[in-house]
Amino acid sequence: xxxxxxxxxxxxxxxxxxxxxxxxxxxxxxxxxxxxxxxxxxxxxxxxxxxxxxxxxxxxxxxxxxxxxxxxxxxxxxxx
Amino acid sequence: xxxxxxxxxxxxxxxxxxxxxxxxxxxxxxxxxxxxxxxxxxxxxxxxxxxxxxxxxxxxxxxxxxxxxxxxxxxxxxxxxxxxxxxxxxxxxxxxxxxxxxxxxxxxxxxxxxxxxxxxxxxxxxxxxxxxxxxxxxxxxxxxxxxxxxxxxxxxxxxxxxxxxxxxxxxxxxxxxxxxxxxxxxxxxxxxxxxxxxxxxxxxxxxxxxxxxxxxxxxxxxxxxxxxxxxxxxxxxxxxxxxxxxxxxxxxxxxxxxxxxxxxxxxxxxxxxxxxxxxxxxxxxxxxxxxxxxxxxxxxx
Numbered sequence: 010x011x012x013x014x015x016x017x018x019x020x021x022x023x024x025x026x027x028x029x030x031x032x033x034x035x036x037x038x039x040x041x042x043x044x045x046x047x048x049x050x051x052x053x054x055x056x057x058x059x060x061x062x063x064x065x066x067x068x069x070x071x072x073x074x075x076x077x078x079x080x081x082x083x084x085x086x087x088x089x
Numbered sequence: 090x091x092x093x094x095x096x097x098x099x100x101x102x103x104x105x106x107x108x109x110x111x112x113x114x115x116x117x118x119x120x121x122x123x124x125x126x127x128x129x130x131x132x133x134x135x136x137x138x139x140x141x142x143x144x145x146x147x148x149x150x151x152x153x154x155x156x157x158x159x160x161x162x163x164x165x166x167x168x169x170x171x172x173x174x175x176x177x178x179x180x181x182x183x184x185x186x187x188x189x190x191x192x193x194x195x196x197x198x199x200x201x202x203x204x205x206x207x208x209x210x211x212x213x214x215x216x217x218x219x220x221x222x223x224x225x226x227x228x229x230x231x232x233x234x235x236x237x238x239x240x241x242x243x244x245x246x247x248x249x250x251x252x253x254x255x256x257x258x259x260x261x262x263x264x265x266x267x268x269x270x271x272x273x274x275x276x277x278x279x280x281x282x283x284x285x286x287x288x289x290x291x292x293x294x295x296x297x298x299x300x301x302x303x304x305x306x307x308x309x310x311x312x313x314x315x316x317x318x319x320x321x322x323x324x325x326x327x328x329x330x331x332x333x334x335x336x337x338x339x340x341x342x343x344x345x346x347x348x349x350x351x352x353x354x355x356x357x358x359x360x361x362x363x364x365x366x367x368x369x370x371x372x373x374x375x376x377x378x379x380x381x382x383x384x385x386x387x388x389x390x
Binding site: 039045046047049050051053054055057058066067069070071074 | 249252253254256257258259260261322323324351353356
């Protein structure tokens, strides 16, 4: 599942301080500051490499990166 | 030496390390670049020129370059640092910077280094865009040892990464509206100035032709090459892979080493205070250079 891949990357690679809670699909990643700017940059690079998609700058908006579900939906749409 | 010239030079000697640090301006009046020379106590065993990156990356890397220069000088290597015109303490305006002015500034600094280091083995060290500048010097010093931190191969891709950083900063401030579409900015022609996160950037710095002297220079030289990746970021890894592919079959060695911590470059999150992030690239590079200098000594000796 896309959600699991995204969640694993966030938890293991980019979550700030390594103290992130269990991240549910609708946990607010930006509001709760799970992702800092560098983490977001790394996440976007990861998504592009992992799912072979290209994310446009205009797609870098909270509605696409607010939660794991938002990210998974974006990836899913890009892959179609 | 006239009083006016003397006034442009300041020196400090570190008695413990036996290193002399000299700050001075090089070049003609009103077109000077600011330069630092780090000279070991005895005759230098090698001479290293550090080509800095630009803009936010210049600031992020500054302390690392100072630490590296001091470590190298304490190990007997003369080191030259400098500010490109239009940056730091040098003359000129930011919008004046072109790849050619950067190459000329680096040549001026290299000339100064060679004057002070008595024909020692030259090492070129470049970070990010500074790697492209270092590569463009290789026709002048084809036997140089080369170390590049987070190299850039595709300048237009690099610009898109910087613009992406801007978009991500906006994304974090979720109450601000998103940037207008930026995806075509790097592809537009012309040499106008564009604003990138507060920096006035000349578009020609990010056009494809800039990178060609870098790859050709490295391919044609006889010295060993070190590529240091500051973190395992997929984009940076792709740049490193592109270089190593382009250099396949080259006689001298190309080594790739990756740091544990990821350098954020365009993000001022305070991550540089992490000691490993500050010192790991320095330790890797100094170790590699001194190792190769020792090997060279064995072969020659």
